[in-house]
Amino acid sequence: MIKQIRVHSRPNIPGALKLTMLENHSRPPLTKSLFLCIEDHPLSELLKALMREWGYHQTENPEEQSLLVISEGLPQPSGFQQVLTFHTSPSRNRQRLQIPLTIENLYLALESYFHREPRKHLRINIDWPIRVTVRDQQFLTHAVTVADCGIRFISPIDLDRREEMQILIEREDETYNLHAEVVYSIVGKEIGRGDKIEVAVVCTPQSKEVRDSLRSRIIDNYLARVRPVLGSNLFAEALRQLNSTSMSQTVTTARPVL
Incomplete structure (x- = not known):
């Protein structure tokens, strides 16, 4: 129906x-440069694919304007002025994101580092x-x-x-x-x-129903785009590091998201 x-x-x-x-x-074109240092390999590959979808450039070398995205507990490379840390304990610090992640929180956290007027809604x-x-x-x-x-x-x-x-x-x-x-x-x-x-x-x-429905559909489409990049097994492992609250069941099936 x-x-x-x-x-x-x-x-x-x-x-x-x-x-x-x-x-x-x-907005003028920006070089949104990231350096990923993520301990969990499936999550790292998922983040790389999502960040490409969002227009971020992944650098191999520390740069002054780059953002370091790192798992808590790993040794921090020198040369970065901005750091976003993934951790497992709750925090209200905008420089820390809790695992399991939500796609929306990740998107908005990255926006806040690169734009004076960051977008406040997933798109x-x-x-x-x-x-x-x-x-x-x-x-x-x-x-x-x-x-x-x-x-x-x-x-x-x-x-x-x-x-x-x-x-x-x-x-x-x-x-x-x-x-x-x-x-x-x-x-x-x-x-x-x-x-x-x-x-x-x-x-x-x-209504909350409308907004949640649209947000879930946007997230599902992003995940549907990156799933072929990772392959089904790696994608399934990476999903374990995500908060599934805003995701539908379609992201774990082969059926395309529309």
């Missing part, structure tokens, strides 16, 4: 969230078909980026900031009917993407 998830409340966008989404499209570059209803008309298009709180998509028309719309996303087992508000609308040539118009919207407020 298709599950219908709807949000009908009028968006009320926090200023910080609007600013972060607005800045994301114009993925993905080509999902969507239906947009705005100005009493509908059009079919596709998403460029999906987060648990917003979407960036290609639009045939330029839209005004704060303009409201409905966005329908139909996946294999769920349908999301989201009320959204425009954060920015920009012609792609201004950011090196041809003449296409890109629109970013925020979908708020959302």
